[in-house]
Amino acid sequence: MRYSSLPQLMLLLLVTLSAACRSSKEVSLPKGIPIVTRAQWGAVAPLLPMKTQVPQKITIHHTATNQNLNRTLEEKLKALQKFSVERSTLSSGRVKEPWADIPYHFYIDVKGQIGEGRQLQFVGDSNTPYDPWGHALIVLEGNFQTEKVTEAQRQSLEQLTLALAKRWKISAENISGHKDNAATACPGEDLYQLLPQLRELVSSKR
Ligand SMILES: [Zn+2]
Secondary structure (H helix, E strand, O other), rough: OOOOOOOHHHHHHHHHHHHHHHHHHHOOOOOOOOEEOHHHHOOOOOOOOOOOOOOOOOEEOOOOOOOOOOOOOHHHHHHHHHOOOOOOOOOOOOOOOOOOOOOOOOOEEEOOOEEOOOOOEEEEOOOOOOOOOOOOEEEEOOOOOOOOOOOHHHHHHHHHHHHHHHHHHOOHHHHHEEEHHHOOOOOHHHHOOOOOHHHHHHOOOO
């Protein structure tokens, strides 16, 4: 291909440079598993600046809302993003200040579909006092104090955890539940009891 004019050449240089800048800032998603990206579900840009991080741990959460088979993953993620960036009063009476974005990096719905939440290179958020720097936060749809993790959710959680552990060299002992880090019932009984076998899986595949 030949470039006949200087402006054309300048344009090509600019496009190449901006692509290089973008790729150096973005952390790629784990390979080999289907993830509905932010662009695919129609995320809006984060509303506030965020701190960057390097993932060193994996922390599991539940949404604490009931599983819903009738709404799509896209609808759920859009609703979660809307809630996340607004100020609201929680059921505990505490006021939640607006967050920049969805607090979690990955969302696994009741059907086992995985959605990209906050981009992994940015620190997540929490309603509880612990420092989430370095934590890759995964949330599963459901209230696992009363509901059960579906088979599809369990399989996706295993795939995603394995892929993240491999990509970021995260060891089994750095996989925990929210309640191991702060005073909370999250991720609920039924999900929490899956964590020992999740750690075993990660250590067996290393
Ligand atoms: Zn949690």
